[in-house]
Amino acid sequence: MTPPRRKRRQPQQLPPPPPPLPKPAxxxxxxxxxERLYTIAxxxxxxxxxxxxxxxxxxRSGPPPSASPExxxxxxxxxxxxxxxxxxxxxxxxxxxxxxxxxxxxxxxLVQARAPIVRQSVPDRSLLEAVMHGxxxx
Amino acid sequence: xxxxxSDTIPxxxxxxxxxxxxxxxxxxxxxxxxxxxxxxxxxxxxxxxPLTTEETMTQAGIGVDDNYGSExxxxxxxxxxxxxxxxxxxxxxxxxxxxxxxxxxxxxNGLFEGALGAVVLVDTRRLEVSFDVMGxxxxxxxxxxxAVNSFPDAPRYPIEELRTALDLAPEIPIMDxxxxxxxxxKEVLMTLMRFLHSLALSxxxx
Numbered sequence: 001m002t003p004p005r006r007k008r009r010q011p012q013q014l015p016p017p018p019p020p021l022p023k024p025a026x027x028x029x030x031x032x033x034x035e036r037l038y039t040i041a042x043x044x045x046x047x048x049x050x051x052x053x054x055x056x057x058x059x060r061s062g063p064p065p066s067a068s069p070e071x072x073x074x075x076x077x078x079x080x081x082x083x084x085x086x087x088x089x090x091x092x093x094x095x096x097x098x099x100x101x102x103x104x105x106x107x108x109x110l111v112q113a114r115a116p117i118v119r120q121s122v123p124d125r126s127l128l129e130a131v132m133h134g135x136x137x138x
Numbered sequence: 139x140x141x142x143x144s145d146t147i148p149x150x151x152x153x154x155x156x157x158x159x160x161x162x163x164x165x166x167x168x169x170x171x172x173x174x175x176x177x178x179x180x181x182x183x184x185x186x187x188p189l190t191t192e193e194t195m196t197q198a199g200i201g202v203d204d205n206y207g208s209e210x211x212x213x214x215x216x217x218x219x220x221x222x223x224x225x226x227x228x229x230x231x232x233x234x235x236x237x238x239x240x241x242x243x244x245x246x247n248g249l250f251e252g253a254l255g256a257v258v259l260v261d262t263r264r265l266e267v268s269f270d271v272m273g274x275x276x277x278x279x280x281x282x283x284x285a286v287n288s289f290p291d292a293p294r295y296p297i298e299e300l301r302t303a304l305d306l307a308p309e310i311p312i313m314d315x316x317x318x319x320x321x322x323x324k325e326v327l328m329t330l331m332r333f334l335h336s337l338a339l340s341x342x343x344x
Contacts, residue, residue: 006269008306010276053191054252056160081151081156082157086150086189095191095246096193114162116162117162119252124338125336125339128338132331133230134223136328
């Protein structure tokens with residue numbers, strides 16, 4: 001028996017993928033999803049911080065009295081650094097909803113975001129070696 | 139969802155807290171067809187119980203095939219299981235497993251773009267389900283290795299026959315693995331890292 005065969009593809013200049021569609025803006029009712037959770041954090045312009053799934057979020061202070069319950073939850077969870085993905089999982093919010101909420105908290109200086117290290121055109125060998133050493137100890 | 143009782147929000151166990159010195163994170167993505175063992179692999183090496191994050195996509199942003207004639211936008215939830223490995227007290231590695239339909243993975247902004255690399259898990263019973271994702275990784279220049287998860291009832295092919303069938307570039311590592319075993323999953327990740335390191339040395343990464 002021979003396995004099915006594939007044809008290799010070449011690197012392409014692809015257009016950037018479309019942004020995820022959930023918008024914090026109002027309107028745009030979707031009857032199948034009445035609970036549009038992204039409306040929980042409404043930034044006026046809908047702008048968002050550049051947040052990756054693995055951006056680490058750390059609280060700068062405890063929740064102020066003005067914090068919404070969701071914001072307070074994030075601030076409590078982030079007393080130790082926690083990735084946006086983990087916050088999304090623990091709070092049971094979609095990633096894009098989470099980024100809206102965190103953007104608000106960054107704007108009000110309640111949390112600090114520690115950017116991830118992403119794949120570079122000139123890869124950082126010492127980073128790769130550090131990861132290898134860390135994995136080796138598993 | 140009730141956020142009023144903050145005590146009801148689950149969080150990490152105390153022993154799962156990252157140290158305050160954690161400065162940055164990197165990620166590796168594990169891709170493959172349904173049931174090929176992505177979550178098992180994440181779980182076998184993760185220091186935390188695997189968690190799930192979700193994103194909502196709409197069909198309108200996807201522009202394909204199986205919804206012809208449909209004018210209405212429908213939302214699709216894409217879920218991803220992930221785990222974590224502390225590398226040093228400053229650096230954390232996250233592993234993302236991507237279940238569901240592969241065409242959605244690539245709409246998740248930054249998932250692959252920022253990743254150090256990817257592991258393509260294949261099941262020899264359904265080799266062809268990995269073809270499209272491998273092509274997309276190639277198109278985007280995301281470096282990857284291929285790990286053949288050994289299922290007892292799966293056809294066995296010599297690795298070189300699989301390399302030919304998958305039309306892998308000669309430098310791309312391909313190996314057998316049993317993702318239920320931590321040592322085996324770790325070896326897959328180490329193989330990816332060694333591959334990335336060799337690319338870095340040769341300056342071949344663009």
